Amino acid sequence: MTHTGQRDVVVVGGGIIGLAIAWRAVSAGLSVTVVDPDPGRGSTWAAAGMLAPVAEAQFGEESLAALNLAAVRAWPGFAAALEAAAGQPVHFRADGTLLVAGDPSDRAATDRVLAFHQAIGLAAERLGARACRESEPLLAPGISGGVDLPDDHQVDNRSTVGALLAACETGGVLFVSDEVTRVDIRDDRATGVELSDGTRVDAGAVVVAAGSRSGALGGLPEAVRPPVRPVRGVTVRLQAGPGIPRLRRTVRALVHGRTCYLVPRHDGGLVLGATMEERGFDLSIPLGGLADLFEDARRVVPALDEYSVVETTSGLRPGSPDNGPIVGLTEVVGLVMATGHYRNGMLLAPLTADEVVGLLGSGSGSSDPSPSPFEAFRPDRFSPVVTGWLGTDS
């Protein structure tokens, strides 16, 4: 049995990536089905919502930093368009991030971060301890200084999911609440997907956006199976009650070499994160990682002691071998990858959606003649096979 007849596109996975693609695709006039047993509740639900091209960039990741910068520039327009389509806010904030050093050895590390940012032409300014505390009065007196990162912003990840679901429904995206068991491929062409209840969705194109489970989908030939692995992270949601002082903007901190971040929300909420562990698909929350997180955060912002713990959430980041996303066509006609976004899925969602919709529309990428920022992040970089929409080397 098939669902709803032939569709232009079926998207496997309704996280931030799949939902953003579905919304942009339906807005471009395509008929779209999203299959997901629980849309928005994967890694996307756990995320802090930092849009951090600078703070997340590492030495040796210059092309990723360039992609991230293009991505953060796309966010204001994406947020405005999404809010207009959904009729609800996403709480995008462009007020930058303060990176602070807990002690003098952390100061050396934040100085290296500063040097990297300046070397690749990104805005970043070194601040002394007093300037940091003037900028953010809740910081502990003992911090040893920091860096102002004006290009690192934030959005409420859960508001964004809510808005995307609303915009998709309004636009006519069909949602199927089930799991894809296999991608159907006939004569080197993707023809749809099979679901766990035995039904099918027939489609002209299949977009794989199943986050950390993208590599586990049935039916994918080994040559195109994305090498994605789960990297567990835990965030804690806190709430400031009436009269409790609130952070003005996002603070990232290095404390004895460990990283933590505190992301304030519009309603007095605060997201504290995050741990990084490779434990397969295990979503449990070990006490040790949480204890370190609390200790580091309280050292930087002592007023956190007055906040209430509302929720602890773990999620599985879709990691790739080079930390970059895996976005583009494969050697199977009509099979498109949109996965591997690792620590930057929120940040990269708007750009990924536009890229994928460009690929779906033209069969060869965006109509924009300038090189795509995803050129260094194509699926075929992990396999020797050169791919093209028509299964040729075009």
Ligand SMILES: Cc1cc2nc3c(=O)[nH]c(=O)nc-3n(C[C@H](O)[C@H](O)[C@H](O)COP(=O)(O)OP(=O)(O)OC[C@H]3O[C@@H](n4cnc5c(N)ncnc54)[C@H](O)[C@@H]3O)c2cc1C
């Ligand atoms: C603790 C933590 C903090 C983070 N903070 C940030 C941040 O501040 N900024 C940022 O940019 N990124 C952040 N990230 C990373 C970000 O969350 C991810 O990169 C992003 O959510 C990936 O989106 P996705 O849609 O690919 O995956 P997911 O959100 O995991 O969605 C995948 C979806 O696919 C569905 N699915 C899986 N298998 C199947 C199947 N067989 N059939 C149908 N559906 C299926 C799942 O149900 C799920 O809904 C963080 C991640 C974690 C864990």
